[in-house]
Amino acid sequence: MSFIEELENIDLEIPKGGLSAKIALAKKEKRPLRVKLGLDPTKPDIHLGHYVVLRVLRKFLKIGAKIFLVVGDFTAMIGDPSGRDKTRPPLTHQEIQRNAQTYVEQLGRVLDTSKIEVVFNSTWLSKISLENFIKILAKFNLSEILARDDFKQRFNGGFPIAMHELIYPLMQAYDSYYLKADVEIGGSDQLFNMQMGRSLQEAFAESAQVIITTPLLIGIDGVNKMSKSLNNYIAITEEPKDIYAKILAIPDSLIPDYLKLVCDLPKAKKRELLARLQKNVNPFLIKKELAFQIVCQFYDKKAAKDSEEYFYRQFEEEDIKKKIYLKKTFSDLGINKEKFTLLDLVFALGVRNSKSEARRLILQGAVSVNGEKIKDPYFIFKNPKTPLFIRAGQKDFFSIS
Amino acid sequence: MSFIEELENIDLEIPKGGLSAKIALAKKEKRPLRVKLGLDPTKPDIHLGHYVVLRVLRKFLKIGAKIFLVVGDFTAMIGDPSGRDKTRPPLTHQEIQRNAQTYVEQLGRVLDTSKIEVVFNSTWLSKISLENFIKILAKFNLSEILARDDFKQRFNGGFPIAMHELIYPLMQAYDSYYLKADVEIGGSDQLFNMQMGRSLQEAFAESAQVIITTPLLIGIDGVNKMSKSLNNYIAITEEPKDIYAKILAIPDSLIPDYLKLVCDLPKAKKRELLARLQKNVNPFLIKKELAFQIVCQFYDKKAAKDSEEYFYRQFEEEDIKKKIYLKKTFSDLGINKEKFTLLDLVFALGVRNSKSEARRLILQGAVSVNGEKIKDPYFIFKNPKTPLFIRAGQKDFFSIS
Structure with missing residues (x-):
């Protein structure tokens, strides 16, 4: 199975030609493929939602790619300077280092972290001069930035967008440019920012990174994206x-x-x-x-x-x-409760494809009713007490009333 | 006459209380009033349009204010990084120094430049870290910036606005904050940028500068704002x-x-x-x-x-x-061309308020017709050859037909 087929196996939409070309280029240049994954250092708990991406990363590790785990500490240390977002107090350098360390420890449970390089984007972003930053800004139009869904909605809805928020995507984009990323992996909610990375690389005459987005995992509430703040998550380090x-x-x-x-x-x-x-x-x-x-x-x-x-x-x-017995009614199953055979019932439950297979299941002693095994397919029930608990085979449990 | 009355004498709209308070504060703190005027180093020719502002500056010099002439070299050295504005090639440090020198030499013709400090905003802007710049950006919402007329028009018209353009007003605003300007003077087209200066000072808990705007001078074409690029200007250094x-x-x-x-x-x-x-x-x-x-x-x-x-x-x-004779017609003046006296005509021309004053003017020998002095108010014209050139007093010339 080719690498790309393997990726498709985990249900990802991948720009095929792009990724193949990147892999071929890295090979030709005798260097590892450079893969970028951004991490939010303000939320150091890795949960199942992250695992969606980590499964992909594992595939890249297998083909010897160089993985950059980019800790977005530059903006995390700034926090929200407008003071509006109370959920984003500025983090200290120590807090960020600790969070990054925590991250790596957690990753160690599911990935070979010895092949992953953890980098902090403050390393390069804190050194950009305003002059160079202006040259980066000049590569983008306001309308391109406002195309991001959340910006668009807020702008059209008349809700304020602070100026610094507009440039955050460009800093993330700059990370890709600085790291010469061949590939960036992220949740589908990061698509816009990752595309900014492509634009910036192209604006500076570099080859644009290939983007691999993973679907967002819904949290255990069944409603929202899994996230720590909504408390609908399963951390990979939980008991x-x-x-x-x-x-x-x-x-x-x-x-x-x-x-x-x-x-x-x-x-x-x-x-x-x-x-x-x-x-x-x-x-x-x-x-x-x-x-x-x-x-x-x-x-x-x-x-x-x-x-x-x-x-x-x-x-x-x-x-x-x-909890475990699937509820059914006799009328659902088309069974006359007044009088029916065990075979009628087991076949109606659909656990086997044919009546003869259902009969064989009963003969094998794999069907029990209210905890008692019954081996006679033609055992007759007459208006039994309900609910009737049926187990058919190892895995199928029903309560019928 | 108070200083503020003097300013009003040159037809300026001044926030009275604000300026008085600033002057009082500077006095109390035993320091000169700090007055800022921005200069565009890409256009080093001072013309009559600038003179509107310089007249105000002269007033401030007279009361011992400290004048900062801010050369906007930081962005001038960057030019237009998007490459769209061909009229803004980046200037070298040498070109800017030369232009600034030219500026000061020209100013010397109309102001005492020994009391003016020329400062280059690259001195402080080139040293702002991206982190600090983000903190500045965070003080503003996009909607505040887009309120600037030209941005609004372009945005609403669907014309692109490059991201770096949006932050230029904030850099100019930062100049005011950095210089602790008490007063900023500028053309009325600079009002928005100067107000950004106020906002930024207030956002950083400083007292906001008072803004004095001067009207824009229409160029000699009678249509557009005087500017070098439209070639409708009168440079103060012209012959x-x-x-x-x-x-x-x-x-x-x-x-x-x-x-x-x-x-x-x-x-x-x-x-x-x-x-x-x-x-x-x-x-x-x-x-x-x-x-x-x-x-x-x-x-x-x-x-x-x-x-x-x-x-x-x-x-x-x-x-x-x-060129110099004002054209009139006999019918304009309500004069019957067939027959009229000199007094009829001179009075009708309105150069004096009463008929007796007009008569005195003629008697004084101050009126000539076709170059000949006529001292008789009752001199009669009968259907004279037209145009008739009349001079009435030192300053009023008419050609009547």
Whole structure:
């Protein structure tokens, strides 16, 4: 599998020709590919949202790319000089160093950090003269900057935009120019700033970086982008049992995204899980597998098993039943509750593709009703007490009423 | 007469309380008032348009103010980095020094330059760190900057505004902050930039400068602001005879403005000239007095007389007649051309307020017709050959047909 195919495997949209050309150029110039990833030093906790990007970085590490982790300390040390944004107090040099160190330690859990160079953009930005900065500014028109969604909305809405905010994207762009980045990776909300990097490189007659954007991960609230400030995040350093429980708590609608964006299972396995989800399998069971896998990624199998057991110990049997049994009604299934056979029911639940497969499942002793195994496909129910708890095979649980 | 009354005498709009308070403060702090005037080092020729401001500066010099002539060399050395404005090639340090020197030499003709300090804003602007500049930017919102007329028009018209242009007003504002200017003087087209100076001083908890704007002088084309690039200017270093001729060439409609803005005659004398203008006196004669005075201001009386003589030598008698004789028609004057007396005519011309004064003028021998003195008020004309050239007193010439 080629490198680009591998990247596509993790569901990224990549400017194919551009990236291939960059890789070829680096090879021709006998130097490593230069890959840039920006970090916000004001938020030092790495969570699953970051992991979306880190998975890509890992691919680049594998092909021997030089990774620059750019700590945006220059503006972090300035904070918000207008004083409006109370959430951005200026950080001291010490705080930033500490945060950067924390970052690297966390990254060490998922990446080989020995091949990553952490750089601080104050190193070069603090040395730019006003004269040179004016020459950078001159490369852009106001309308280009105001094209950024948040600026556009605020401007059109009559909300103030402080002048210094307008130039922050250009400083991030300058980082790319200074580092001679071949590739910049970032969340899709960084697309505009990364494009400014391309523009600036081109304005100074350098080859423009290729941009790889990763989708934003929705937080466990199911609504907003995962972020620390919204407290809808799962930090990669959290206790295994907490990661496990939080994954189980995500809305079912997020399962496909989480599988796609933060789960390192082989693509075939993910496809299988998605297929089961589409076939009415209880989503809770899919989440259990997802949670198990995520804990494995940041810890190991032992930790994942312990987390699972811990989770079950927290709940009474009935609670778990409520959680893991997919609710169905007889009328949903087209079954006359007055009288039906076990085979009628198991087939109607759709856990197997044909009636003969469903029959085989029962004969194998893989189906139990209210905790009791029943091996007779033609066992007859007459107006049973509801809900009826059915387990069909290892993974499918139903409560029917 | 108080200082502020003197300023009002030269027709300026001055924030009275503000200026008085500044003068009082400087006095209390036992230091000179700090007055700032910005100069564009790309246009080193001082013309009458500048003289409007210099007259004010002279007043401040008289009260012992400290005058800072700020040479905007910082941006002049950068030029237009976007390359769009071909009229703004970057100047070298040497060119700017030379232009500044030229400036001071020219100023020496009209001001005591020994009391003026010429400063170059690159001295401080080249030393601002990007960090500090960001803190300056943060004091302003985009909407405040876009309020400047030319920006607003371009923005609303969909014309590009390069990012560096937006920050130029802030650099000029910073000059005021750096120099701790009490007062800034400038043409009314500089009002916005000077107000930015006030905002910046206040943002950094300094007392805001008082702004004195002078009206823009229309150039000799009668249409546009006087400027070198439009070639509608009168440089203060031009030859006396050229200044004289150019003043004579201004459209009559500009006479009141020129009297008000660039003429140093006493206010009473100016009022008299304006009154004569309103009373149908030939405007050419007023311009002659204006031209004479302007040459006196930049040279001396001898030069003014020589210029006048030179001017007359250039033209045949008839040409001069065409120029200096105010054209009237008999019907304008309500005179029956078939038959009228000299007194009828002189009174109708309005050069004196009453018929008896007009009669006295004729009796004094101050009226001549076609070059011949006529002392009889009741001299009768019958359908005379036209145009009839009349001189009434020293200053009023008419050609009547």
